[in-house]
Amino acid sequence: GLPSQVRNITDIDLRYNRLIDAANFYTILMEFPMIEKVFLGGNVFSLCFLNDYAVSPVNNVQFLDLQTTVLQTVWSQGQCL
Secondary structure (H helix, E strand, O other): OOOHHHHOOOEEEOOOOOOOEOOHHHHHHHHOOOOOEEEOOOOOOOEOOOOOOOOOOOOOOOEEEOOOOOHHHHHHOOOOO
């Protein structure tokens, strides 16, 4: 697992990292419970394989950058909702 200090980060910048699975966002919410700002812009999400995480609707996210991620394409296919 991750060291406890890492799990307490509040900002994560994963812009332009060639991420393609939108489920990575759910992983971030579960692995980093204190996260407030998530930058995912520039990743072209083309699929979503749901994982075993059950994400609580109560979280600390205040800012979510999804610029140029084409997530609307994934969502229009009824995936990752």
